[in-house]
Ligand SMILES: [Zn+2]
């Protein structure tokens with residue numbers, strides 16, 4: 001059995017270190033997993049800055065994890081050692097009304113692996129067997145690392161109703177915005193415009209198939225979006241979730257349209273034009289994480305080759321450089337930043 005286990009400890013964005021902890025033993029129905037590749041999420045940098053409403057510092061991150069099963073606890077035999085797995089990190093109670101209706105992503109006692117519990121930014125971790133999915137043959141570790149972040153927009157797109165032939169605006173061209181673009185396109189959207197403050201991000205969105213990209217701080221961004229879409233957007237995915245992005249979303253969505261709030265909002269109230277929401281019958285809907293169906297759809301979508309993973313991942317760092325990986329992830333010029341542990 002391996003002895004050393006390095007694990008990332010985040011005290012603040014300026015204090016990210018490795019702690020040495022014992023290799024955990026898998027309990028009943030648990031797997032011991034060796035991490036291969038771990039993504040740095042927007043929520044990770046958010047938390048490191050002390051801004052995440054639901055992650056307290058210090059914390060031990062890593063919810064976007066690809067790994068190899070190393071050992072299997074009693075009753076966890078369906079995954080043999082050597083199997084590559086991805087973690088579905090929502091840890092739910094299974095008893096509350098939401099869980100019983102299948103919406104365990106909004107479990108009343110929801111905890112997220114790597115957010116409220118120690119995660120996979122480590123050499124080894126344990127996880128219940130029910131919280132992993134097999135990585136298909138032929139899918140690279142880097143592709144597999146995008147399943148978790150893709151599952152969020154896949155879930156958001158499912159909430160938006162049938163997108164076939166509809167017009168879509170995606171606010172924010174970070175990794176989640178780019179994956180929302182891909183998921184909306186796959187769901188049949190006719191025209192998609194992406195907005196962002198940064199030119200490099202707008203260019204990346206166009207390379208990834210957006211019909212146009214608009215400066216989020218243009219004088220009249222809604223007019224520009226409507227110009228490209230030949231009218232207002234049927235659906236807006238707000239991957240920024242700030243007062244300004246919601247104002248834009250309300251400004252450019254069609255009457256009777258939907259705004260799906262994908263980004264994590266700032267703690268506290270966000271002023272919005274309720275008069276317009278009422279007058280235009282705008283539906284504003286939140287979306288949190290995903291369930292196993294979304295995960296399977298995300299696996300299929302990546303396996304289909306429809307996602308240009310190389311264009312989304314802009315940097316990888318070894319585990320010992322986790323601090324640099326967080327800094328890169330905060331750099332707005334970067335897309336997805338990954339940490340390699342025992343992977344490629
Ligand atoms: Zn994430």
Ligand SMILES: [Zn+2]
Nearest residue numbers: 093096099107
């Ligand atoms: Zn529950």
